Amino acid sequence: xxxxxxTKAHSEEALxxxxxxxxxxxxxxxxxxxxxxxxxLQNSFHRRSLPxxxxxxxxxxxxxxxxxxxxxxxxxxxxxxxxAEQFTTQAEPAYCGLSTLAMCLNALQIDPGRxxxxxxxxxxxxxxxxxxxxxxxxxxxxxxxxFICLARCNGVLTEDYRATSDFTLKQFREIVKxxxxxxxxxxxxxYSRKVLGQTGDGHFSPIGGYHAERDMILxxxxxxxxxxxxxxxxxxxxxxxxxVVKAMxxxxxxxxxxxxxxxxHFHLGEQMGAPVAPAPQPCCYSMSAVQAARRKxxxxxxxxx
Numbered sequence: 001x002x003x004x005x006x007t008k009a010h011s012e013e014a015l016x017x018x019x020x021x022x023x024x025x026x027x028x029x030x031x032x033x034x035x036x037x038x039x040x041l042q043n044s045f046h047r048r049s050l051p052x053x054x055x056x057x058x059x060x061x062x063x064x065x066x067x068x069x070x071x072x073x074x075x076x077x078x079x080x081x082x083x084a085e086q087f088t089t090q091a092e093p094a095y096c097g098l099s100t101l102a103m104c105l106n107a108l109q110i111d112p113g114r115x116x117x118x119x120x121x122x123x124x125x126x127x128x129x130x131x132x133x134x135x136x137x138x139x140x141x142x143x144x145x146x147f148i149c150l151a152r153c154n155g156v157l158t159e160d161y162r163a164t165s166d167f168t169l170k171q172f173r174e175i176v177k178x179x180x181x182x183x184x185x186x187x188x189x190x191y192s193r194k195v196l197g198q199t200g201d202g203h204f205s206p207i208g209g210y211h212a213e214r215d216m217i218l219x220x221x222x223x224x225x226x227x228x229x230x231x232x233x234x235x236x237x238x239x240x241x242x243x244v245v246k247a248m249x250x251x252x253x254x255x256x257x258x259x260x261x262x263x264x265h266f267h268l269g270e271q272m273g274a275p276v277a278p279a280p281q282p283c284c285y286s287m288s289a290v291q292a293a294r295r296k297x298x299x300x301x302x303x304x305x
Contacts, residue, residue, distance in 0.1 A: 048226050051197030053236055057218065057229040065231050066218070069211040076180035076210035080218065082107040083186065083208050089224040091125050094141040097190075098125040099222040100204040101150055104186045108259040110155050123154070143248070144190040147204065148255055157260055162253040163241035172238050175256065176217060180210040184259060189219070190252040195240035196232060202245070202252070210234075 055062045070077045086106040090099035102123040105112070116122035126134065131149035132142055142150070144160070151158050161167055161175070179187040187207045193200040208220040208229065216231045241252045 045226075048199055050227055050230055053197050053232060054227075055216075055231040057231065062231055065211050065214065065216065066209070068213070069209055069218075072212060074177075074181070074212050076177055076212060077208075078183050079180050079186060079207070080209045082109075082183050083206055083220050087220060087229075088222060090222045092138050093223075094138055095125050096222055097142040097147045097204040098128050098137055098150075100188055100206055101128065101147060101154075103220075103222060104188060104206055104257050105151075105154060105156060107186060108156065108184070108257065110259055112154065128154070141202065143245075144253060144255070147188070147190065151255065151257055155260060157258040159256040159258070160253060163238065163251040167253070169235060169238050172254075173215075173234060175254070176207060176210050176234065177212075179256065180207065180217075186257045188255045188257060189237060189241060190254065191237060191240035192243040192252065193240070195243055196236060198227065200226075 050056055055065065057063075057066065066077075069075070070080075083103065086103045088099055088103050090096050102125055105123045110123070112121050112123050112127060114121060114127070116124055116127065128134070128137070128150050130153055132146045137146075144162075148158050148160055161171075163172075176187060179185050189205050189207065191203060191205075193203050203221075203223070205219040205221050207217050209218040210216070211218075211231065214231075215234050217234050217237060218229060218231055219237075220229050221227050241254065244251050
């Protein structure tokens with residue numbers, strides 16, 4: 001049995017040490033020991049507030065804009081519904097380009113021709129492993145050129161515009177009107193958040209609609225952990241695309257995504273139990289690569305039987 005006097009002495013020493021630590025922390029709070037979990041929480045974020053130039057989609061004004069736009073005789077909200085069905089949150093902080101592309105390809109009902117999970121063929125970020133490596137994309141994101149490359153490699157037709165001096169605001173507006181009045185094409189913007197008064201810089205977002213009277217577009221921002229979808233002036237976004245990327249000495253711009261004509265779509269029969277594995281060459285999962293893989297698979301199956 002431990003001696004009571006020894007226990008008392010130990011208790012007094014422990015109390016004294018605790019009081020000294022508390023005094024040191026009070027005198028110099030910067031050196032106070034903070035549990036790692038608390039440190040991480042202090043250095044973390046839960047969303048950002050939109051700047052005054054942007055109107056949150058779910059705010060009273062945002063809802064009014066949506067109602068007015070969808071009830072307008074022009075109705076430039078046709079593209080909203082297929083995008084809303086596939087609206088997603090990017091899986092990594094730098095995946096805005098990959099997540100936007102996956103969302104758009106699914107909205108355009110393009111068959112990737114390869115497995116996602118289980119027996120399902122579906123686009124998600126991890127399927128975009130050509131044009132640039134996923135590890136690089138996770139670290140720094142992707143450029144507009146890489147976005148176009150990935151889109152073409154995955155069976156979608158593209159038309160792109162850099163916001164150079166010969167690309168006008170009127171031209172931009174007409175592109176937006178045409179795209180938003182149909183559900184067969186999507187405009188993806190590559191722009192600088194800084195110009196919109198947001199934190200960060202280069203970003204990708206698809207346009208989910210257009211309010212003609214207010215000349216505002218709806219950005220379906222996939223960084224939903226940061227900002228909600230929001231309305232912003234078309235002219236403001238136009239300026240955000242014109243900001244030059246120093247690394248390439250080029251402005252940003254937009255990419256129009258269109259599904260290929262129905263005759264060119266590659267669909268696997270419902271009776272097939274397994275999807276076609278993509279051909280190893282070329283590296284991109286283009287329609288021709290998938291078709292070549294299927295021919296190779298059929299030939300191999302014939303030889304085996």
